[in-house]
Structures are given as structure tokens and as C-alpha cells.
Amino acid sequence: MPTDIRLPARVDEPVRRAGAARRRRTRSLPNPLAALVLLLFLVFFVLPVAWLLLAATKTDDQLVHGNPLSFGSWHALADNWHALTSFQDNAIFSWLGNSALYSFIALAITLCVAIPAGYALAMTEFRGRRTLLVATLVVMLMPNATLVVPLFLEVNAVHLIGSMWSIILPYSFYPFGVYLTYIYFSTAVPRDLIDAAELDGCSQFGVFRHVALPLAVPIVALVGFFSFVANWTNYFLPYVLLPESDQFPVQVGLGTLLNSVPQFNPTVGTAAVQRPELALATLLAITPVLVVFLFSQRFLVAGMLAGATKE
Numbered sequence: 657m658p659t660d661i662r663l664p665a666r667v668d669e670p671v672r673r674a675g676a677a678r679r680r681r682t683r684s685l686p687n688p689l690a691a692l693v694l695l696l697f698l699v700f701f702v703l704p705v706a707w708l709l710l711a712a713t714k715t716d717d718q719l720v721h722g723n724p725l726s727f728g729s730w731h732a733l734a735d736n737w738h739a740l741t742s743f744q745d746n747a748i749f750s751w752l753g754n755s756a757l758y759s760f761i762a763l764a765i766t767l768c769v770a771i772p773a774g775y776a777l778a779m780t781e782f783r784g785r786r787t788l789l790v791a792t793l794v795v796m797l798m799p800n801a802t803l804v805v806p807l808f809l810e811v812n813a814v815h816l817i818g819s820m821w822s823i824i825l826p827y828s829f830y831p832f833g834v835y836l837t838y839i840y841f842s843t844a845v846p847r848d849l850i851d852a853a854e855l856d857g858c859s860q861f862g863v864f865r866h867v868a869l870p871l872a873v874p875i876v877a878l879v880g881f882f883s884f885v886a887n888w889t890n891y892f893l894p895y896v897l898l899p900e901s902d903q904f905p906v907q908v909g910l911g912t913l914l915n916s917v918p919q920f921n922p923t924v925g926t927a928a929v930q931r932p933e934l935a936l937a938t939l940l941a942i943t944p945v946l947v948v949f950l951f952s953q954r955f956l957v958a959g960m961l962a963g964a965t966k967e
Contacts (some may be wrong), residue, residue, distance in 0.1 A: 711935035712736055719932055732932070740933045743913070748937055750902055751909030756944070758820065758894075758905055759887040762827030766883045770830050771876060774837025775864055779850060789838070796831040804896055811897060822897045823905070827887045833879040840875040841868065877952050885945055906941045913937055 703725075711719055714728030715735075722728075740748055776782075777789055795803075807826050808817075816822040845868055853863045869876075891907040898904060901912065915921045916929040 708935055708938060711932055712939055714932050716930040716932060719935075728932075733936075736930075736932045736936050739930070740936055743916070743929060743933075744901070747901070747909065747912075748906070748940065751904050751906040752940065752944075754820075754903060755888055755905035755907070755941075758823045758827060759884055762824045762887050763880055763884050765824070765828035766830045766833055767876060767880055769828065770833035770879055770883075771837050771869070771872065772864065773834045774839075775841050775868055775872075777834070777838045778841035778845075779847075779868070780860075789835075792831045792834050792838075796835055800890070801892055804892055807893065808896055817897060818899050818903070820903070823894050826893060827883075827890070830879070830883050830886070833883055836879055836882075837872070837875055840872060844875075845871055881948065881952050884948055888945055910934075910937060910941060 707724055710725060710727055713730070713733045713736075714722065715732050718726075718728050718732070777785060777792075803826075811817055811822045811826070816825075849867060850863055853867045854860075858866065888905075889907060890905075891911070894903075894905050895908050895911070898908070901909075904912065913929050913934050917931060917934055918928050919931065
């Protein structure tokens with residue numbers, strides 16, 4: 657005789673729902689450590705940039721005695737711009753142009769040298785390969801300031817002191833780019849793919865040009881960005897190698913402006929520069945790096961993650 661049997665509800669269902677609700681409440685609560693890290697980031701990175709942006713809109717008196725994070729006026733910004741561009745007959749634009757010239761020519765040479773060099777170190781075997789790799793690592797780890805005197809002696813030996821090539825050539829050879837490319841080709845490009853191209857009759861240069869290089873677009877962008885930033889922000893090398901002010905890049909030019917501020921150099925003459933004008937010049941100096949970063953951000957992220965996962 658059929659009977660109507662009803663299965664009881666799962667006794668653990670209320671417990672499971674209560675646990676899920678607790679987990680949702682826990683996830684919604686702010687993490688104190690994350691909040692502390694964001695606060696430190698705000699204090700050490702965001703606030704100085706905000707202060708720099710606002711400093712360019714003030715007079716010198718407002719900058720010293722006013723609210724540090726208050727906006728000055730558009731009129732003060734225009735006056736600061738006029739005073740900055742009048743310094744040494746538009747020297748700031750000459751410095752920016754020199755920086756662009758040195759950085760972009762050196763960047764082109766860097767990409768033509770570092771990418772093939774990293775590929776050769778990763779994909780070929782030759783006598784002295786290990787020694788060359790170790791030398792690249794050693795030079796990469798050395799501070800840039802320790803190389804200035806040897807570079808000065810080398811450049812002086814070939815009579816290039818004071819020319820633009822005394823800056824471009826040392827900028828062009830970028831050991832970190834070689835090593836970064838070496839790591840990428842060693843880990844992210846399958847060796848079987850290279851071997852298959854060689855079996856199909858492709859030459860070594862053809863394999864690099866038609867197989868490896870198209871796969872290396874993210875790392876090329878990453879090396880290019882790091883090289884450009886290193887070239888643009890280099891101060892000590894052009895300061896030592898360039899004797900004329902009209903040859904200075906913008907970083908050395910900022911040092912000239914700093915020496916022309918009476919509060920930092922009491923012996924300055926009539927060509928005095930006020931602190932808001934120095935802040936405005938600093939903004940002009942960092943703008944090209946910011947623009948390059950914004951346009952290459954997608955490739956930079958892809959390059960940093962290249963080789964992190966395996967298919």
C-alpha cells in the first residue's frame with residue numbers, strides 16, 4: 657500500500673545560511689591594514705603632487721604663509737608662467753627640447769641593441785655567453801653615479817665632451833633592458849616554436865624578426881618605458897659632461913633654476929626665480945613622463961605579467 661513519505665528539510669540549511677551571511681558582513685567591513693596602506697600612499701605620494709600642482713597657482717608670499725592645499729589664482733599662474741618663460745630667453749623650452757632629443761634618440765638605439773642582445777643571450781649558445789650575462793648583471797646592479805667617472809674618461813678619450821653624443825651614447829646601452837629581455841625570452845617564448853621555425857628553413861634573424869619579436873611587443877614597451885624614464889630623469893651624467901647651459905636637459909636646468917632662487921642661494925643676482933616658478937618648471941619636467949606612461953599603460957601591465965603564467 658503506497659504511503660506518502662515526506663523527506664525532512666536539511667537541518668544544516670539555517671546554519672549554512674547564517675555562515676554565508678556572516679561571511680558577507682565580514683567582507684563588507686574595511687580591512688584596517690588596507691586602509692592604513694592607502695592612507696600612507698595618500699600622505700607620501702598624492703599630497704606632495706597636489707601641493708606641487710597648487711603651488712604653481714600662488715605668489716611666493718601665498719606659498720609661504722597661505723594654506724598649503726589652497727588654490728591661488730589664475731592670474732598668479734599666468735604671472736608665474738610669464739616669469740618662467742622669460743628666464744634666460746625661454747631656457748625652459750630649450751631644456752625640454754634637449755631632454756626630448758637625448759631621450760628619444762637614445763631610446764631608439766636602446767631598443768635596437770637591448771632586444772636582440774637579450775634574445776641572443778636567451779636563445780643561442782656561444783663562447784663567453786655566461787661571462788657576458790654575469791657582466792650585464794654586475795653593471796645593472798651598480799649605481800649610476802659610480803659609472804660617471806669611467807664614462808667621462810671614455811667620452812673624453814674620443815673627444816666627445818660637450819656634444820650631444822656624450823649623453824646619447826651612454827644612455828643608449830641599457831643593461832637592465834638586456835636582462836629584462838633575456839628573462840622574457842627565456843620564460844615566455846616556447847623553445848619548440850623557435851625550433852619549428854628553424855626546421856621550416858627560417859634563418860636566425862628571420863626567427864627573431866617574424867616569430868620572437870611579434871611575441872615580445874609587451875616587453876619592448878616595458879624596456880622602452882624604463883629606458884625613457886631613466887634617460888629623462890638622469891641628472892648627474894649630463895651635469896658632468898655638458899659645459900654649456902643651452903645644452904642642458906631639463907633635469908640639470910631645474911638645478912640652474914634652483915640656484916637662482918634667493919631663498920636657496922642668497923648670492924643670486926637680478927635674474928631671481930621665485931619658488932612658485934620653480935614648482936611650475938617641475939610640473940613641466942614631469943609631464944612628458946606622465947604622458948608616456950598613460951599611453952603605454954596597457955603594454956606595461958602586459959610586459960610586467962609576461963612569463964608569470966604558463967599555458
